[in-house]
Amino acid sequence: MSLRSHRIVHPRLNGLLAARCSSLGQSYRRPRALEIVYETRNFTTSVTSAISTAGEDYRLETPINSASHQKPSHNAFTSSHSVEEARQTPISRTEPERTNFDELSPKHKAAKPRKAVSHRLNDRIVQETFIANGLDPAIAEIVAQRLNRAIKKELNGRHLDFNRLRLATLIRANSLYVTKKGSLDEWKLMYQQVSTAKHLGQEVANKAAVPGLGPEAQRLLEEKIQVDCMGSFREEWQAMSRESKISVWQRLAIWLLQNDTKLLLEFLSVTTEGDLRPDFTMLVDCLCYLDHLYYQKDPNWLDNWQNGASTYNSIIESCLDPYHWPLIALPQRGLRLYARRASHDALSLGLKVAKERFIGLKSEVILCFAWHFTLFGDVDRALESLALLPLIPMEQEPDFDINSQIIHRHCCKLLTLDTVEKGSEGRNFKILPQLLEMGIKPDRDMLNVVLHNAYKTDSQLGADILKFMEGHGYNLDSYSYLTLLSHAVARGDRSKVDSFIREIGSNEDLRRNPWIASKIFHSYYTFTVKTMDADGDPSAVFYAMLDMYNQVHDLAPLKELTVVPHRYVPRSEGTKSPPSTVALYLVLATYFRCQNRLSNVQRIYSRFRELVAQGHPSIASMVKTDHIYNEFIIAFRDNPRGLRSCIHVVEDMLGLPDVLETQDGETVIPEKPTIRTWTLLLSAFIYNNQVSATEKIREMMDKHNVKYNAQTWNTIINGYANAQNIPATAAAIKAMEEEGFTIDSYTMNHLRYLRDPERLWIAVEELDQKALEISEADLSPDSELGVFSRQEQFDQLVDNGLQKLGNRLSHKA
Template sequence: MSLCPHQLVRPRLQALFSAPCRSPGRWQRSLRTPNTRHAFQYVSNHTSAASQPGGEGHTFADLTVEQLKSNREQPKGSDSDLNKRQNQNWRSGRTKSQRQFGRRNSIDQENETNQDTNTDSRNRQPTGRPQRRRNDTSPRLVSKRSVKRIMTSDGLNTRHATSVLHRLNNEIQREKRVLNKKSVALATSIRGRAIYSSKGMGLSTWHRAYEEIYKAKHYQREVNDMSVIPSLDKDGLAMLAKIQEDCNGQFREVWQASHRDVKAAQWQALAFWLLQNDPKLFLDFLVVTMKGKEKPDFTMVTDCLLYVDNFYYAELKNWETGPRSHSYSWMIEYCLRPSTWPIIAPPQKGIRLYIRRARPYGVRLAFRTMKARKIKWKAETQLCLVNRFTQLGDADRALSALKLVPRLKDPAFTMNSQGVLRHCCKLLTLDTVEDSEDGRNFRILPQLLEMGVRPDRDMMNVVLSNAFKTGDHQLGADMLQFMTSQDYTFDSYTYVTLLTDAVSRGDQARVHELINEVDAQEEIRKNPFVANKIFHSHYVFTAKHMDVDSDPSGVFYSMLDMYNKLHDITPLKELLIIPPHYKPQDEGPKSPPTPMALYIMIATYFRCRSRVSTVQRIYHRFHELVCQGHPTIAPLAATDHTYNEFLIALRKSSRALHSCVRIVEDMLHPPTGTAIEHTKPSYRTWAILLSVFIWHRRAAAAEKIKEMMAKHKVHYNDVTWNLIINGYANAQKVPETAAAMKAMEAEGYALDSYTMKSLRYLRDPERLWVAVDELDNATQEADTVHSSTPHRPAIIEDVLREELIEQGLQKLGDKKKSKA
């Protein structure tokens, strides 16, 4: 009877598990070294499965030394059971040659009766790795072999694979993340490129030092413990000297040529020194060190930029660097770009900083990256995206970001929490009314309701304001009735909205009714916004649209008395507006005036007393106080309203044309060194200036104004076109009037009542319609040429069109001469 080789091997294996041969060292020498890499995972997750008949089979390479010790302590009566389980595990781990040689022997027959415990060789994982169940969602740790393979493919030094592996697995276990192969590759690549030293200068050292300097800066004190902050050694001082001398030149070359270990040893010390001593130079240093294959750790970069942004943003927001003059926003986008975001546990504050400061494309890129990589983010980060898209006027993306908030399952940020409702209020400011098959309705509000948002009073205030902005007073009245029926309490925002609507419609009775309601509520009556709106309504119905029979002096003093009840009168005295003989009735302490209140009083004064010399004197004083940075008067320069009032007051006098030009020049070249951001001339400012020269029939000067508008890229609107048409009509320039009308229609502006009113100045209106017909024919000829030559370049087509229009205008001029 021949014996199968397996039958000879089995008694020898059983002999190895006898009492004298159970030493782990003996076992390792007899078979092979056990794979202890997955031992802990096996013991914690599969202990029960390995001991049950239906559990997964594992080789003895998965057993740890502690298990072997526990086996040694078992009583002798349990040796047979232990041997039986060990033999089954051994048979499941046989080599391929053993399975082929003894497929028909008694051992294989026993394997067939235990299919639940011994898997097929094609489905079995390599020896030493526990099998993963299909429904098991527990995080799987990354192996060192995988880390090395990924780092090798990315051209990274595998000498740091152990450190990368340790950090990745710690984060996976802490965050309980389940990563696919692509995510593992990205996470490994990002970690492998990060430079940090694990010998005394790792992340733990960084956090302690950063906390120390941040608190010192926040509380405006000295650093308590300098020993925790890395200091510069000899090599670091040499690098610092090159940074101060030529950061984008010599230092860049030295840094790129340095070894990874040198970068890791010097980066932290250099960063801390620059943050404390020269934050502006730190930005150049950071941009240089972020280039290349090896970069600073994302957590460290985030901390540094948060430090700079929190304490130095006002100084560095206009920072520029490099030959292309890169801005502060570009620096944030480059150093915190989404491609460098850690996948497992990204610093949320760094991502939010990127979203706040990035340009529109960068914000959209951040949103796409977070969704594509399935980065684990917090509700605050998601709401930051909602707020940023709202600021950019992108309502669709803001709604898409808001829909993801419930998926985060944060109990502090439900759809009806205060944080979410505040963002919904801001988002509703972009709401519009649109006509659909179901009728006329708001665009954003229904989508918020579908998400489960229950509008509070603040949201309803925004809805009420949007309803009135549509121009449909009945829609606003319906919303107001709904708020009343639902017992919403009216606040200052509600009354400001109602007063604004009543003033815009000229409903003086409704204004008085609302003022009476406000007077009955002391808290609302003292609200500065409500007080300013009431003051503005009084200005509109008395000074702005003054009756012919009204006394200008009486109107001015009426407004001055009302102003004196609310604000301090001193700024008006400094502007030389208050007459010396005026004595206020109540001289008690009052709050400083708001810019709106000051603007109303200046506009009232000009409408009641319009002497050119007085206006010029007040503007000279106003410009002087703005250059000095007056705390109350200088903020008026932040908008164009006050400047426009000066232009309107001066435009009727031909002696004030030079003063009008000077006002616009002061706006184009504001004084430097003040905290106020001065406004540039708006399209309304340019239109008023253009009307000044058209009114006085200074055609050459008006053409110069239009050239300046084109130089400053000021687009014409309906007001500008009407002014131009008015000027040409006054000057009896028929061809130019016709061309301006055609250009106005071409840009999408319809001829309105103001346009027709300007055409009344023409002595021969029939010639205008002849000119319009001539221009229509020239346009048709240009379109015919365009259709017959489809391959002609666009530039040639534009030139040809201009030539045809010029020919039409020339024909009109010849006809005019022949009639004369």
């Protein structure tokens, strides 16, 4: 980087997150943008921040179209608009897309807001709406009364225009129990008794609160639901009147909650088809009952439950369909359940409907949406969800301040997906600037993720972010040092690693952090063990690693593996933490590289197998990955007598159960042999000049559907080239190319062992010619080869060609 660039970079970095107010309470309509420009290798990374000091109150200026406040005509309100039509026709509006409320709280508006009072529904207008949409006008009065009570109690400052109030009226009118007074109170009492009894594992305390099925519900249960719920019951349910459905739904739902939860899913699926549906609150209660008491305790039956195309998650999506979400008095826990279980498409639909209809989402639901969009990898919709947070008045949810810890944790998760993109002003992070524009002030945890992302992008940018953090008083923690150590080790910068280790050594908590300790072990293994001096003392290298390990971790697991020599005297005493899997692996790998006696490796491996079978808490966890098994193969392959042990290692991996349970109750899923494991097994035999055995290994790989990678093909080519088997080498090169891999520098290094490389290229050319003949041939059905598939024809011709080529080359020799 040029000196001029540094002069630009560092002063502007010092502006990031800088205080811009001298007193608390000062506010801005639009926060000023501070730009940080980073120039290197002919590209520019600019980060734009809008960050407040502690106590600042940023106000979001949101344009509000005055037309949206005009009272619409009665004709517009009474036009036909059913819930099903609303699926296809988005709500028209003249205000900008980002304006979710006509009135915002003083916290979020610079201008003084008018009092936000929604229109009160007039009984006559509601009746006209019912008639226009084919609904029973007899229930219009009670619907209007209940909606007006809900509007007064629930809107909390939200202003719904007449179009949305009309839609709220239609959704409420299609609720099954809207005409029955006290139905929701009765349901809540029944549900509370049943769910409490189930949670405590007891009988229902107040049995009088939970009525029996009754004759009609009993008939439907025995003759329809338990016989053919998705067939004959669906037909009868669709033909039943509203009053008949009202009389039986609650009784059937409560009985199924108590006695047959699997059948409950089918029952809910059938009874939520069409516009006339059970009350949304009742549906949420039923599904939350299943999710809390069954899914979390025994998720297998719900995960595996399926009836035709219906699954547990699809039932939730259909029962809690966003197009049927009440616009007023919406149970928020139902939306959280929907966000947790819905697919990406369904979750996207939920966000779209909530924004279009101005549905009042609480901060907890918004964060749930953002979190699951992040898990889906959908950055745009996660940001779209978080952008709703500043629109919620602070007085409504004081625990969800825009810079609260819970929101920062969600931002940290989202920032792990951040990337650098090229824009009109140069290269810039995609997510970070948008979070800053929302008024989110990064804390140390968020900056740690930014630091990690910066180092992934460019070393100098990472160094500048680090300098900024140190200059603004952010104390580096274990995550910070883990990022710094990982980057320095990956770059091979030993001086930086030593510098960071010295800084860590002065902090006892950091020095004893298991993740930091494992990374320090890894740096020692990388710079000392793997590049061990031929004239150095291997035992001194191993004891140094053992001392580093003993400063943090308990020696007991290593002693049980018989790795610790009897003459070793620990330099550090006291209670130590159990070792991490990485720490154990690095000590074992160091031991194998510092001594070359086959008997020691065999002894340790035998003990390792025993401890895994016993479910040792530390040792059994090592089988989660293939690393330790690969290390044993590498240790065995140095001696011809260890080849049989190499095979046993792979056989042991294949023979492990699908799930292991350790002595402390942890569940471990063992790793099966990976392509690296198989490649190391091949290399073991090739390394010991046992090329013929590689064919058997390749047969085993084919049997287990192992796909070769470039390293596997290079290993195979290396073995054939060392054995001077030119036909097999040529065939391997052809097969490698057919699978999409090209000859690289590693391949050419292996081919230099051939005594007569010209003969190899002759063989390859002949195979190319044979393949060309096959592709151009027009074989008739009556020909001898016509009964074979095209691949079989090719394989047969290649075999014949190799045989002829081998005979010809043997005669020339």
